[in-house]
Amino acid sequence: MAPISSAPEDPTSGSARTTTADPALLLPQVSGRHHALDGVRGLACLMVLVVHVSTETGDALAPGPVGALLSASAMAVPLFFALSGVLLYRPWARAALDGTRGPNTRAYLWRRVMRVFPAYWVVAAVALVLYAGDHLTSVRHWAEVLTLTFPFNTSPHWAGPGPEGLGQMWSLSVEVAFYLTLPLFAVFLGLWARGGATVDARGRRIIGGLVVITVLSYLALVPQYFPEPRELMHSWLPRCMGMFAVGMALATLSEWAWRESGPDGPVRRFCRTVGTSPGLCWAVAATFYVLEATPAAGGRFFEPGNLWVSVIESTTSIGFAFFVIAPVALAPPAPEGPRRRLRALATWTDGAWLDGLMRHPVMVFFAPISYGVFLWQFVVLYLWRDFTGQDVFTGSFWLDIVPVLIGSVLLGKLTYHLVEEPSRRWSRRFFTTRR
Structure with a gap:
């Protein structure tokens, strides 16, 4: 019989959660915004x-360190993937550690569909009308685009x-594939975790399972090149699963840190060390x-090599996704009160700079509209280039980034208020959280 936790129930997942840990242990934030x-x-x-504008203007393709560093900003994609892993898998991780039932899969899938597709369909329809020619x-082209299955077209006309x-929607297709398969991964990891008699044993089994998933993501690279190269597989989920597994x-x-046996075990020490060492983590x-900016990591224009x-x-x-996100995901809740000011010396001397940076008004502004900015940026970029008469791989990144940013932000904010938020509120009517 599955072990039952005596911790108070978490209303977001129906699973139990420990809430009486010693605050001196600086346990990670696992609830709330x-x-x-x-x-x-x-x-x-x-x-x-940055990477899309600099690539279109040719600055990211130019020889030299500036072009290389601009091109490496494509590392934003692993950040998005790892963030999805952190935020979406947490309720299942909680349930697997406690040996309880996970979240409602139908409700989860419905929320994901309504989170992704309404805004995407608006942008996709505009792009198709403007550029489908x-x-x-x-009908096939519209169907592939609207369902985000176009990366599986083995003979594309583009x-x-x-x-x-x-062009950026290949990563959204990967995200959707992860959303659909996450419940299956969660079931696998949950069943494997049941073999552990204690919370610590179950935690070790889950981490071991995620290591296996990461290894399989490397093995998925083999059929991408043998017996013959298949560049399209670079846009598929299997090779990206290691980035999701990090999250x-x-x-x-x-979640394990809140449940670990003993007064101060290795998981708590690890979380405390990483969560209080953002400078070292971000240096790594x-x-x-920088390694991504070198030829060792491949070409600069979606070239699998x-x-x-x-x-x-x-x-x-x-590695980049882990060391950027780990000190944030494993950090304790921020102290009550206003955020720490970056211009204050004390913010840097007491290690609060990361929280001050991540909660900076600029970051807070972009966070809710980030999806809309992501969706609109190529449409805005191409409209701007048509307006200015620029050919591909010409122009200046430093001049184009400003109007493209402004246009993407304006459209992203409109999409957020007129499409994303109404869709999210409407979708909540159909499922209630299991208590």
């Missing part, structure tokens, strides 16, 4: 805009990772970022 993780989303939003009347105006592992560790993340280059690219992506 995680503003610092929202800040990471805002940071990733800006990074992905001869394929505007193609160049690059997606149709014109929608899932952080979600597991944050910067090393992975060869097997070994892809192995290095996957490693840099996983």
Whole structure:
């Protein structure tokens, strides 16, 4: 029989959660609005805009360190993937550790559909009308785009990772594939965790299972190149699962720390060490970022390279995502009161700079509209280039980034208020949280 936890019930998942831990242990935040993780989303939003604009203007493709560092801002994608792993797997991690039932799968899938597709359909329809050309009347093309299955087209009529105006949506397709398969991964990990008689044993089994998933993501690179290269597989979920698994592992560790046996076990010490060492973690993340900017991690324009280059690219992506997000995901809740000011010396001397940065008004502003900015940026970029008469790989990143940013923010904010939020509120009517 599955072990039953005596901890108070968490209303968001129907699982139990310990809430009486010693605050001196600085346990990670596992409930409430995680503003610092929202800040990471805002940071990733800006990074992905930088890489797309700099690539279209050719600055990211130019020789030299500036172009290399601009191109490496594509590491925003692993950040988005790992964030999804942290936030979406946490209720299942909680249930697996406690040996209780997980969240309602139907409600979860419904919320994901309503979170992703309404706003995406608006942008996709605009992009198709503007740029589909001869394929505007193609039912198949509309169906592939509207269902985000176009990365599986083995003979696409477009160049690059997606149709014109929608090139960035390959990563959204990967996200949706993860959303659909996450309940299956959760079932696998939950069943495997049941073999542990204690919370610590179950935690070790979950982490072990995520290590296996990460190894399988590396093995998924083999059929991408052998017996012949299949570049389209670069846009599929299997090779990206290690990036999601990083986030899932952080979600597991944050919940495990609240349940670990003993007064101060290794999981709590690990979480406390990482959560209070953001400077060291981000320095390591910067090393992975610089490695991504070198030829060792492949070309600068969605070029998978060869097997070994892809192995290095996957490693840099996983490492960068882990060390950027870990000190945020494993940090204790921010103290009550106003956020710490970055211009105050005490903020830097007492290690509060990361929370101050992630909760900065700029990050707070971008976090809720980040999805809309992500969706609109290529449409805005192409409209701007048409307006100014610029050809591809011409122009200046430093001049184009300002109007594209402004246009994407305005449309993203409109989409958030007129489509995303109404869809989210409407979707909540159909399922109630299991108590």
